Amino acid sequence: MGDIVYLHRVSKRYPGGHDALNDVTLTLEQGEMAFLTGHSGAGKSTLLKLIALIERPSRGQVVVNNQNIAQVRRHQVARYRRNVGVIFQNFNLLNDRTVFDNVALPLVIRGETRDTIARRVRAALDTVGLLDKERQYPMVLSGGEQQRVGIARAIVAKPPLILADEPTGNLDPALSAEIMELFQRFNEVGVSLLIATHDVELIRSMPYREIALQSGQVLDRAAAAPFESGGAS
Numbered sequence: 001m002g003d004i005v006y007l008h009r010v011s012k013r014y015p016g017g018h019d020a021l022n023d024v025t026l027t028l029e030q031g032e033m034a035f036l037t038g039h040s041g042a043g044k045s046t047l048l049k050l051i052a053l054i055e056r057p058s059r060g061q062v063v064v065n066n067q068n069i070a071q072v073r074r075h076q077v078a079r080y081r082r083n084v085g086v087i088f089q090n091f092n093l094l095n096d097r098t099v100f101d102n103v104a105l106p107l108v109i110r111g112e113t114r115d116t117i118a119r120r121v122r123a124a125l126d127t128v129g130l131l132d133k134e135r136q137y138p139m140v141l142s143g144g145e146q147q148r149v150g151i152a153r154a155i156v157a158k159p160p161l162i163l164a165d166e167p168t169g170n171l172d173p174a175l176s177a178e179i180m181e182l183f184q185r186f187n188e189v190g191v192s193l194l195i196a197t198h199d200v201e202l203i204r205s206m207p208y209r210e211i212a213l214q215s216g217q218v219l220d221r222a223a224a225a226p227f228e229s230g231g232a233s
């Protein structure tokens with residue numbers, strides 16, 4: 001199987017001159033789940049933003065699903081994002097919309113029919129164990145439940161790739177473990193996941209690759225492409 005994500009010599013300099021990423025090369029295999037670790041400011045969020053097309057690289061290539069995403073024009077970004085589910089630490093939910101409406105949002109934007117939306121939203125809520133909360137508003141839910149709403153929204157359109165930025169950052173250890181189990185279940189059905197996290201204790205008990213960033217660079221180059229041997233160093 002090929003790569004779902006390939007970064008080749010990618011650098012990102014934000015306006016102001018700071019190098020958030022510096023010459024990063026890495027791959028995520030189709031169907032792989034991997035963790036992105038590193039100190040605060042190491043560049044984890046920036047890396048995910050480049051893949052999600054929230055930011056553009058200053059140098060280098062980002063290839064997702066065999067598409068060089070430099071070629072995705074501004075008006076094509078929404079269509080591109082259909083294939084990438086993004087989960088944030090602070091949940092990014094709309095507090096004046098119900099759980100159902102929050103999860104439905106990506107499908108509404110796509111112009112799906114009401115029947116399709118209802119079916120898919122309920123399937124996504126069922127997956128994250130929140131079917132009974134569809135009429136609630138996010139504010140009345142616990143942190144773990146709010147994060148599961150965010151996850152349902154990310155998976156509702158069945159993207160082949162999920163990016164998660166500190167998805168357990170605001171959760172206690174038991175809830176964090178639950179969220180990781182959900183991710184494992186998605187991975188078992190073929191979804192690729194790249195998950196940025198500080199929670200090294202939790203992830204080191206799990207059998208997934210860790211890609212460590214330090215000051216905008218991949219710490220261990222071997223970890224950047226573990227399935228290739230004898231490649232360029």
Ligand SMILES: Nc1ncnc2c1ncn2[C@@H]1O[C@H](COP(=O)(O)OP(=O)(O)OP(=O)(O)O)[C@@H](O)[C@H]1O
Pocket residue numbers: 014015016018019020038039040041042043044045046047
């Ligand atoms: N929009 C921006 N403009 C300017 N500098 C930025 C911007 N976003 C991030 N940076 C800088 O880029 C560097 C990398 O930030 P990034 O958010 O990618 O790190 P991180 O590893 O995700 O950190 P954390 O774990 O704290 O979220 C930091 O020095 C940060 O201050």
